[in-house]
Amino acid sequence: MSATYGMSPPVRSDDAHPLRTIREIRASLPGDQLVHFDAELAETDIAELESMLTRWATLANDGFEEFLLSAPFEDLDFGGRSYDERPESE
DSSP states (O other): TTTTTTTTOOOOOOGSSSSSSSSHHHHSSOOOHHHHHHHHHHOGGGGGHHHHHHHHHHHHSSSSHHHHHHHHTTOOSOOOOOGGGGGOOO
């Protein structure tokens, strides 16, 4: 009997994001992030390459930028500062 009997298999990393190649990762990044990606890619050890690429592919496809652009100031209260409401010291 297997030690993992009854347990679900681990999620494969390719299920986490649809980007499959370095070219696809690069194409999905904004220009300012592309410079950082290229620099990290150039300095990453071969043994760490898979985890580095997986991290960037996940970040490039997490929808965060679209979220920020969809409603960037929703539910934010501008104008009030926490130090404006301090009681006067005597």
